Amino acid sequence: MSFTASQSSACQLVPASLFLNASLSLKGRAMSRLLFLSAAALLPSGALAQEPDFSRAAQVTVTLSSFDFAPSSIHLRAGQPVVLRLVNAAGGGHNFSAPEFFAASAIREQDKGLIYKGAIELRGNQSKDIALIPRKGTYKLRCTHTMHSMFGMKGDIVVD
Numbered sequence: 001m002s003f004t005a006s007q008s009s010a011c012q013l014v015p016a017s018l019f020l021n022a023s024l025s026l027k028g029r030a031m032s033r034l035l036f037l038s039a040a041a042l043l044p045s046g047a048l049a050q051e052p053d054f055s056r057a058a059q060v061t062v063t064l065s066s067f068d069f070a071p072s073s074i075h076l077r078a079g080q081p082v083v084l085r086l087v088n089a090a091g092g093g094h095n096f097s098a099p100e101f102f103a104a105s106a107i108r109e110q111d112k113g114l115i116y117k118g119a120i121e122l123r124g125n126q127s128k129d130i131a132l133i134p135r136k137g138t139y140k141l142r143c144t145h146t147m148h149s150m151f152g153m154k155g156d157i158v159v160d
């Protein structure tokens, strides 16, 4: 910026610069509001794009008992949303432990808390639903409760 002749007439310069600042900040505010609005408009669709529609997902029931998974070989389609319904038919607790499977899958946001250290715990006669999108692979499944897998409580999950 160069101040030449106008520098002497400060009384004219000051209001002009105030006006300029005011119009700039108005523009800035309008611009940030516009950016905010477009960001807000993007958020819901972005969230939808990330969170798939599980309402029409196939449901696959896995029954846990002492000491078995039924079926012991779970077959899923890669990339297809699915709701795993885990049903503990036993009076005692069991878990559905498949750390590699869960790590490879896209878990529905609200269900992430069901998994602790790669396993879903079920008290006696408890059921839990977990929605996810599995990734191609073969994964080990077992119950990590003491001796349960030795007694036969193990299986696999085949995703193709």
Ligand SMILES: [Cu+2]
Pocket: 067, 093, 094, 095, 143, 144, 145, 148, 153
């Ligand atoms: Cu068990």
